[in-house]
Amino acid sequence: MGVDRRTVGGSPGPVAPVIEAAGVGCTFTSRAGVTEALRDVSLTVEAGEFVSIIGPSGCGKSTFLRVVGDLVEPATGRVRVNGKTPREARLHRDYGIVFQSPVLYEWRTALENVRLPLELAGRPRAEWEERPRALLRLVGLEAFRDHYPWQLSGGMQQRVSIARALALHPSILLMDEPFGALDEITRDRLNVELLRIWSESGATVLFVTHSIAEAVFLSSRVVVMTPRPGSIDRVVTIDLPRPRTDHIRAERHFFELVTTVRESLREDPALPGPLPPPGGVDGSRRTRRIG
Amino acid sequence: MSRLRSYVPAALVLVAGLLVWEAAVAIFSIEFYLLPAPHVILRGLYESYPVLLEAGLYTFTEAVVGYALGCGGGILAAMAASRSPAFSALVLPYAIASASVPIIALAPLAIVWFGVEQGSKIAIVALMTFFPTFVSTLRGLLGVTPQALDLMRSCAATEQQVFVKLRLPASLPLVFTALRACTTLAMIGAVVSEFFGGPVKSLGVYIKSTASLFRTREAWSAILVACALGLAFYGAVALAERLVMPWRAERGEF
Numbered sequence: 032m033g034v035d036r037r038t039v040g041g042s043p044g045p046v047a048p049v050i051e052a053a054g055v056g057c058t059f060t061s062r063a064g065v066t067e068a069l070r071d072v073s074l075t076v077e078a079g080e081f082v083s084i085i086g087p088s089g090c091g092k093s094t095f096l097r098v099v100g101d102l103v104e105p106a107t108g109r110v111r112v113n114g115k116t117p118r119e120a121r122l123h124r125d126y127g128i129v130f131q132s133p134v135l136y137e138w139r140t141a142l143e144n145v146r147l148p149l150e151l152a153g154r155p156r157a158e159w160e161e162r163p164r165a166l167l168r169l170v171g172l173e174a175f176r177d178h179y180p181w182q183l184s185g186g187m188q189q190r191v192s193i194a195r196a197l198a199l200h201p202s203i204l205l206m207d208e209p210f211g212a213l214d215e216i217t218r219d220r221l222n223v224e225l226l227r228i229w230s231e232s233g234a235t236v237l238f239v240t241h242s243i244a245e246a247v248f249l250s251s252r253v254v255v256m257t258p259r260p261g262s263i264d265r266v267v268t269i270d271l272p273r274p275r276t277d278h279i280r281a282e283r284h285f286f287e288l289v290t291t292v293r294e295s296l297r298e299d300p301a302l303p304g305p306l307p308p309p310g311g312v313d314g315s316r317r318t319r320r321i322g
Numbered sequence: 323m324s325r326l327r328s329y330v331p332a333a334l335v336l337v338a339g340l341l342v343w344e345a346a347v348a349i350f351s352i353e354f355y356l357l358p359a360p361h362v363i364l365r366g367l368y369e370s371y372p373v374l375l376e377a378g379l380y381t382f383t384e385a386v387v388g389y390a391l392g393c394g395g396g397i398l399a400a401m402a403a404s405r406s407p408a409f410s411a412l413v414l415p416y417a418i419a420s421a422s423v424p425i426i427a428l429a430p431l432a433i434v435w436f437g438v439e440q441g442s443k444i445a446i447v448a449l450m451t452f453f454p455t456f457v458s459t460l461r462g463l464l465g466v467t468p469q470a471l472d473l474m475r476s477c478a479a480t481e482q483q484v485f486v487k488l489r490l491p492a493s494l495p496l497v498f499t500a501l502r503a504c505t506t507l508a509m510i511g512a513v514v515s516e517f518f519g520g521p522v523k524s525l526g527v528y529i530k531s532t533a534s535l536f537r538t539r540e541a542w543s544a545i546l547v548a549c550a551l552g553l554a555f556y557g558a559v560a561l562a563e564r565l566v567m568p569w570r571a572e573r574g575e576f
Binding site: 101102121122126130134136139147 | 467469470472473474475476477478479483487488491492494567569572573
């Protein structure tokens with residue numbers, strides 16, 4: 032079951048957060064000059080939470096995720112993952128990652144792609160069959176285990192990449208706009224599926240997206256980021272009950288939360304246009320309404 | 323079977339071409355030493371096939387051994403160079419530029435260095451096939467996407483694992499592109515090197531000496547043998563490609 036962070040553990044005393052970032056700053060040097068991608072980003076994620084980071088393109092949300100995953104070195108600040116540095120956490124294989132593109136190796140079948148992390152971790156061959164099969168079953172693709180990536184649709188490929196991210200029972204799942212390239216129908220379906228997978232795996236999820244509806248539907252908390260330099264503008268707690276199904280998208284409170292997040296994004300001075308008054312509850316599928 | 327059927331149009335074109343050739347020679351009464359008719363060439367092939375077979379095998383051996391040395395060396399050198407992208411960036415422009423060097427022009431010198439027998443031809447073939455294979459393989463090994471590398475990094479893969487499980491398989495399509503192209507280069511290198519000198523029992527010398535005596539029927543028969551060997555060589559490598567990369571073969575990419 033997906034549980035709210037306030038009910039996790041239940042043991043008295045402080046439980047170490049899964050992700051703890053304090054004052055993270057990040058700059059990139061290119062021919063165009065130095066770009067400040069992140070400034071003073073602080074965020075704490077507790078065990079079992081599903082936290083989304085939302086913001087316009089280029090706001091640094093992916094960069095923050097990559098800092099947590101030790102794929103990018105921060106210029107300033109301190110990050111702790113399971114009480115370790117991101118590098119230690121990566122070497123201990125604490126997290127599984129899902130990128131925007133599935134990044135499946137074309138020479139491997141679905142099953143072979145899913146078992147790649149097991150091979151890289153030096154797990155015995157005896158484990159190479161059972162776990163990947165169970166994971167493909169989890170994402171509903173057991174029948175496609177011997178298919179090559181090109182034989183799978185975009186949505187199926189992304190499900191394989193989610194199964195691969197879960198191969199080593201990671202405590203953290205880092206997801207970088209995993210459904211950004213998919214059509215909305217597939218995306219909605221995979222959102223429901225992801226919540227089921229999340230509740231079964233018990234992992235903590237850090238999820239980057241630019242879809243407001245997706246962030247609200249999935250998350251315990253939505254972190255709103257503003258660009259240039261990327262920093263956290265606001266954190267919206269999503270108190271929708273779990274388990275969540277597609278029906279929740281039609282509920283009034285869902286729209287209210289979507290509106291709250293949208294308005295947080297609108298307050299960004301970098302975006303043009305005055306704010307129209309929140310006009311009813313009809314806009315869940317539109318990303319932005321500017322008068 | 324449908325695969326076999328897809329070759330039918332190409333086969334018909336071949337037959338039509340031969341018929342046009344045959345007809346043109348008859349209609350315009352072309353002298354036999356200028357262009358013998360196909361049936362004359364085929365008869366020549368039949369009559370002198372023991373000689374042609376020996377010469378063909380001799381030349382083919384040079385091509386295959388030189389190819390194995392050149393392509394094998396190119397792949398190994400590329401694997402070594404890929405360990406250092408900085409070094410690769412240093413040598414790659416020269417390796418690419420070498421494609422415009424007419425290596426075959428070294429054939430007379432190769433005879434001086436390696437003797438008039440097979441050694442000099444093998445050396446030329448090896449040199450001709452080395453650089454294209456080196457360049458293609460190196461590009462394949464270094465050309466993996468940043469995302470594919472990020473995935474490896476997120477899985478805490480070692481350099482060794484990145485090489486074996488990502489770079490090597492990712493480079494295969496480019497490696498085989500070079501390997502296929504080099505079969506043609508190898509046959510050209512072997513036959514043309516022989517024009518500069520070699521034993522009589524080689525295709526190049528046979529073609530050169532018969533042509534200079536206006537025995538064009540024999541020359542054409544030998545050229546036909548060279549073509550057949552070249553095609554067989556290419557076909558064998560293409561088959562190996564299908565076996566090594568089943569994920570592409572199924573897709574019908576060849």
